[in-house]
Amino acid sequence: MDHLLEVNNLEVNFKTYGGEVKAVRDVSFHVDKGEVVAIVGESGSGKSVTVQTIMGLIPTPPGIIKGGTIQFQGQDLLSLSKKELRKVKGSKIGMIFQDPMTSLNPTMVVGKQIAEGLITHQNLSKQAAKARAIELIKQVGIPNPEERYGQYPHEFSGGMRQRAMIAIALACNPELLIADEPTTALDVTIQAQVLELMKDLQEQTNTAIILITHDLGVVAETAQRVIVMYGGMMVESGTVLELFENPKHPYTWGLLNSIPDVDGPEKKQLVPIEGSPPDLFSPPKGCPFAPRCKFAMDICVEEMPGAYEIGEGHHAKCWLNDERAPEVDHAFAPKK
Ligand code: SF4
Ligand code: MG
Numbered sequence: 001m002d003h004l005l006e007v008n009n010l011e012v013n014f015k016t017y018g019g020e021v022k023a024v025r026d027v028s029f030h031v032d033k034g035e036v037v038a039i040v041g042e043s044g045s046g047k048s049v050t051v052q053t054i055m056g057l058i059p060t061p062p063g064i065i066k067g068g069t070i071q072f073q074g075q076d077l078l079s080l081s082k083k084e085l086r087k088v089k090g091s092k093i094g095m096i097f098q099d100p101m102t103s104l105n106p107t108m109v110v111g112k113q114i115a116e117g118l119i120t121h122q123n124l125s126k127q128a129a130k131a132r133a134i135e136l137i138k139q140v141g142i143p144n145p146e147e148r149y150g151q152y153p154h155e156f157s158g159g160m161r162q163r164a165m166i167a168i169a170l171a172c173n174p175e176l177l178i179a180d181e182p183t184t185a186l187d188v189t190i191q192a193q194v195l196e197l198m199k200d201l202q203e204q205t206n207t208a209i210i211l212i213t214h215d216l217g218v219v220a221e222t223a224q225r226v227i228v229m230y231g232g233m234m235v236e237s238g239t240v241l242e243l244f245e246n247p248k249h250p251y252t253w254g255l256l257n258s259i260p261d262v263d264g265p266e267k268k269q270l271v272p273i274e275g276s277p278p279d280l281f282s283p284p285k286g287c288p289f290a291p292r293c294k295f296a297m298d299i300c301v302e303e304m305p306g307a308y309e310i311g312e313g314h315h316a317k318c319w320l321n322d323e324r325a326p327e328v329d330h331a332f333a334p335k336k
Contacts, residue, residue: 002074003030004208005054005176010068012046012053015061021280023049025232027068031176034206038219038240040255041229044277047212050229051178054210055095056085073175090121094169094207098181100161104153110164111137111149117171136167141197159190163197170201177202180212195222216259220244225313228252231278231288234307238314248308248316250293253330287319295320295328 012024024046031037039047052058054070054077070077072093077085089095097103105113114136115129124132130149137145140163153161162182169177179198183191199222202209211223219226219240226243228236228251236249247253254273275292278284287293290300300319308321319325 003071004033004035004073005031005210006069006071007050007054008069008071010050010053010070011066012049012058013064013066015064019281020064022283023232023280024053025283027229027232027234029227029234029237031208031210033175034202034208035225036202036209036211036223038211038213038223038226039229040213040216040219040226042214042273042277044280045229046232047229048180049232051095051180051210051212055089055093055178056080056082087121090117091172092175094172094174094177096162096165096169096177096179096182098184100158100165101153103165104161106153109150109152110156111151114164114167114171117168121172133167133171136171137164139201140164140167140170141193142167158186159194162186162190162194166194166197166201170205170207173205174207177207177209178212179209181214182211183218184213198222216255228255231283232280233288233317234315235289235318236314236316238310242311242314246310246314248310248314248321249289249318250295250320250330251289252316287317289318295330297325 007030008028010024010027014021014023027046027050029037039050041047049058053065056077058065065078072088075088077088080088104110111130111133114133118124118129118132119126134145134149137148142148142160142163156164182198183194186194195218198209213219223240226237226240227234228249230251236243236247236252243252244256247256258273273292278288278291284290284301285304286302287300287305290296293300297319305317305319307315307317310316310321320328
């Protein structure tokens with residue numbers, strides 16, 4: 001089957017005064033129609049740069065796309081002109097950012113911002129666009145949609161603004177929605193509501209979603225597949241079930257151990273992952289996680305581990321999966 005989105009061997013660097021930062025290294029993944037794929041990792045792991053590259057949002061310079069391809073419905077996004085890419089984005093790919101205040105226009109009423117896309121990309125008349133925008137405001141759970149249509153972003157609460165952003169993103173009936181930490185700036189109850197809304201809309205519209213988050217709890221609730229990134233690389237990927245039941249990378253173990261168990265019988269101890277992310281100016285030649293990994297062996301520092309296939313569609317880049325590696329006691333990894 002052809003994938004909706006297919007990213008192959010993507011490499012993205014940034015030129016800085018200190019040298020070139022290797023922000024994304026050899027990233028390959030795909031997203032199928034109607035699927036929710038989560039990308040998790042700490043800040044600086046390359047998740048945002050990966051999706052911004054898909055959206056053509058990396059300024060070049062200082063960004064340099066060193067290599068790789070991004071196929072969307074069989075079309076290579078990296079070879080499109082700005083105009084062609086804008087067309088694809090406007091009609092097929094929507095994006096929701098962490099902070100809706102920076103992506104909404106403060107000087108235009110919210111309803112018009114939703115209607116604008118409908119007029120430009122779907123050739124709706126002004127009147128039809130207004131009617132559809134009001135429908136969308138209602139669909140994303142904002143009360144009094146007609147009145148809300150004519151209000152400015154500052155008249156909306158944080159959660160309502162994020163709902164409005166979702167309405168803007170949905171206005172073009174996207175095949176793919178990219179959500180970069182869509183709930184991080186919101187408080188916990190509102191976070192849950194916005195995620196619930198995204199899940200509902202996803203089920204109704206069968207839009208594929210790439211969900212970026214640093215929260216594995218959110219992943220468990222929403223996604224079917226997950227990609228764990230570290231130091232600009234994919235260190236583990238697989239179905240959510242596989243990753244939670246049978247994680248095979250020490251960094252994933254660390255992430256799993258840092259999920260608060262809110263409804264468990266006993267409060268689980270949060271175990272932060274000690275140490276800091278790798279220096280991406282001169283990434284280590286071996287495993288990027290080695291300086292923080294309590295299982296690191298000599299070879300880890302010397303040589304980059306390959307992607308070991310654990311099961312169908314489940315890969316982990318860690319030497320511990322080599323048949324020559326010693327058994328390790330990772331009893332601290334979550335047990336079911
Ligand atoms: Fe740890 Fe080595 Fe695995 Fe890297 S390859 S995560 S250093 S055990
Ligand atoms: Mg980010």
